Amino acid sequence: MDKKIVIPGEFLTDQRKKLGSNVFLLNNKVYSQVVGLLSESTDYISVVALNGIYKPNVNDGIILIVKDDLPNGYVLEYNSFTDTFLPKSMIKKELKKGQIIFARLSSVNDNDTIDIDHINILPKGRLFNASPVKVPRLIGKNDSMLNLFKNLLKANIVIGKNGWIWYNCDNYLILENAINLIINNSQKSNLTNSIKEYIEKNI
Amino acid sequence: MTRLDNRQIDQLRPINIKLGVVKSADGSCYLEWGRNIVIATVHGPKPMFPKHLADSTKAVIDYRYRMAPFSVSDRKNPVPGKRDKEISLVSGFALEKAIDLEQFPNTVIDINSIILSADAGTRAAALTAASLACADAGLPMKGLVSAVASGRANGEFVLDLTKDEEDTFDAVDTAIGVLMPQNEIVLMQMDGFVNQKDWKKIISVGVKGAEKVYELQKKAILEKYPLEGDLQ
CATH class of the missing domain: 3.30.1370.10 (K Homology domain, type 1)
Structure with missing residues (x-):
């Protein structure tokens, strides 16, 4: 299938289809929400964005940086619009400020703040x-x-x-x-x- | 009838758009509109500081329209004046209509439009560039905001007024921002005296002009992402 680039607000289809990411429904018509590549099948439609920020999902493996070392836990930065907090009781090893870790995302709440587990410290790189x-x-x-x-x-x-x-x-x-x-x-x-x-x- | 710069009455000045010019920003746009030059950048969504200004239901737009001191023939004082603040406020409202802010609660989206060279119609050029920069940053949007100035000069209803046309004896200058392709007017500011019949004509000229701007915006986005060719 030929690739097609769509822009925000572009009309995609008026058929009944399951809606994927980056599309919206208005008056029973489907429109694109971002600049991206159209991905369409007989019963599914979505747009793959060509730029954007990270939206956390459960079970994602993500890389984080230790931004701050507080008495009760660590503040971690992960390329999103919020930072996350990791209590010291959750981790056996001690982390240092500036260290890079790889972790699994265990839960996301409504405000897009996250919890992590399966923490691995990455060596120098x-x-x-x-x-x-x-x-x-x-x-x-x-x-x-x-x-x-x-x-x-x-x-x-x-x-x-x-x-x-x-x-x-x-x-x-x-x-x-x-x-x-x-x-x-x-x-x-x-x-x-x-x-x-x-x-x-x-x- | 042709105008002083050999344009038709419903013709835009030449527009040249390039996306992604500022690497440090999340999204950016460079726009030349006749003798106007604008650079628009988008940073965010990012956490709002101070926190009491944040909205827990949606993101807040912080739009800044600023003219560089060297953008006009007399030096412009870089301290933001009443005019800068007013244009920033109403253009921010126009962008709020276009962007889906509910996806990013407790955050702020910084949008800066800097006018490097000014020759009438800068608020329209700045808003057009800002909406393209938002699209370039990958923000979820309902559509693009296409803005243009229309009005009356020497008894004619003209699109995209220049500085000379703004200074005529019967001049009316209306900046119109339209959310495309829904055709919803999101910005309208008028300067001058006009009756209702003429005002309706000015709006219809402006909306038609915004459609032309929208076509150029579309073209600029597609030019940034060529589907074929060598690696860049």
């Missing part, structure tokens, strides 16, 4: 700030893009659903450029092959 809507393209179909980084660049890489990427890699400049290329060209198809060509040319 670099952090890249990408848009959360690009994460599916950064991972690729069946982890194809992620395996490309692991096999060709021998990178140790963790991608959080919130758009933050932690990595430890000798050729980190190539990796960062490859990630930037994916982010800037996420609307194009056959991206894995183009990125493979780019890495093989530059390595």
Whole structure:
């Protein structure tokens, strides 16, 4: 199917369909809410956004930074419009200010504040700030893009659903450029092959 | 009849739009509208400080319209005056109609429009650029706000007035912001004296002009995301 880019307020369909993300219903007609790629089947319609902020969902694996160390717990930052608080009773290890952790999101309440569990402390590495809507393209179909980084660049890489990427890699400049290329060209198809060509040319 | 700058009475000045020019912002837009130049940026949604200003049911829009000191021939005092504050307030109301604010409670969305060069119709240009910057930032929106000035000059009902036309003896200048494609008027400010019959004509000229602006906005968004071609 040909890809189509839609803009906010664009009329999509007047048929009865199950509504996915980033669409809204007005007078029995479906309109797009964001700039994005239209994804439509016989009974389902949604728009994949091309830019946006992270909206937390339960069971997401996300990367967080310890922003502050208080007497009773830690303030953690995670690329959203709020910070989260982790009581010291919830974690056995001690965290330090500035440490990067990977955790599972266990619950989200109405105000979009979150709770986390399964906390892993990540070792020394670099952090890249990408848009959360690009994460599916950064991972690729069946982890194809992620395996490309692991096999060709021998990178140790963790991608959080919130758009933050932690990595430890000798050729980190190539990796960062490859990630930037994916982010800037996420609307194009056959991206894995183009990125493979780019890495093989530059390595 | 053609005008001083060889335009038809219902013709816009040349408009040139580019999205995503400010990398540090979540969304941005550069707009040239005749001799007007505007840069609009969007930061957020982010936590509201001080917290008592936050709304627990929706996000708050903080829209700022500012003219650079060098944007006009005489130096403009950079301290925001009455005019800046009023335009910021009413344009913010227009954007509130377009953005789905209920998704981000207790937050603020900072929208800044800076006029680098001014030649009449800057509030319309700033609002047009700000709505594109919001779309570029990925904010959920009902539609785009397309704004344009229409009015009367030398007895003719004209679209997109220049500074010379604003200074004629019978000038009426109306800035109109339309939420497209719903065709809902979200901003209207008028300067001058006019009867009801003429005023209706001015509005219809403005709404038709906003449709033309909307087509250019659409084109600018699609240009940012080419579906084919080499990696950029």
